[in-house]
């Protein structure tokens with residue numbers, strides 16, 4: 001495999017033989033066929049993705065990418081921009097939601113700082129892959145230069161390479177970036193040819209007037225970048241460093257044959273950009289939850305994705321994906337450890 005990250009290189013093939021073996025096993029387990037519902041589907045899907053009839057999820061890797069957004073200057077978030085850099089420290093210090101969830105899961109938490117306005121310098125436990133303090137305000141020009149987009153995509157691919165080297169069986173990408181729901185909304189509108197009012201939501205907690213203002217900001221961005229015709233160009237003009245890193249991670253994981261569990265609204269917008277750039281990526285994506293963020297359901301529909309959970313979460317940081325891991329682990333354990341009708345001497349239909 002080449003070391004140079006090429007987003008257009010095709011995704012790996014899913015092992016349909018392993019998935020079929022898992023399907024046959026499910027039919028022989030001591031339960032009415034289909035009675036474990038989507039836990040059965042999850043085990044079968046993971047078997048195909050991991051290329052073995054008995055999938056496991058012992059080693060879970062979580063990368064959280066953090067970056068600031070120039071569009072924050074338009075007053076589109078309920079929180080100040082300084083929070084992005086402050087939360088980077090909190091991730092590494094163990095006090096953020098994802099820090100707790102990762103500890104509970106025994107998962108690796110990889111924190112990647114791509115840029116924030118209050119540069120804290122080196123922080124223990126944070127990988128610094130600095131691009132710039134923030135993106136440019138997309139109302140005024142492209143959010144990223146071509147080099148910045150490439151660097152951000154590669155940051156995601158580099159995290160996937162680390163996950164693989166650590167033997168990860170599942171990759172989870174998360175994000176932190178004040179104003180990034182505005183970026184993700186603009187990107188999603190461009191990718192889906194949707195109106196901002198259909199996709200814009202409260203983010204960290206805007207009121208109705210705040211959401212109306214956010215819609216106008218997204219409209220200005222879309223007008224400014226109406227000429228962006230490809231998924232990657234839309235990502236460059238309207239996205240963010242952490243969003244592009246998530247897209248790069250989805251693509252690199254799919255190319256390497258590592259399943260990805262997608263998080264919330266921002267993660268799904270990044271995944272959609274990845275799939276539009278490289279269609280085979282879709283096969284490698286599992287969807288964890290439906291975020292409370294208004295536009296998430298529409299994004300999930302566009303990807304024909306049915307997430308496992310619907311808990312009104314809207315935090316980001318990979319928190320929704322991490323919360324779904326215990327369910328996936330239960331699906332694997334049921335699949336591997338239940339007795340068959342034959343073994344248990346139970347009469348089949």
Ligand SMILES: O=C(O)c1ccc[n+]([C@@H]2O[C@H](COP(=O)([O-])O)[C@@H](O)[C@H]2O)c1
Nearest residue numbers: 077177179180181203204264265291316
């Ligand atoms: O993941 C989600 O669905 C989600 C929904 C709303 C907000 N967030 C988080 O909130 C931040 C962005 O919100 P905002 O209002 O500043 O655009 C960013 O750090 C995200 O991780 C995340």
Ligand SMILES: Cc1cc2nc[nH]c2cc1C
Nearest residue numbers: 079083176204315316317
């Ligand atoms: C405190 C805080 C934590 C977050 N984590 C992800 N997005 C966030 C936004 C805020 C404001």
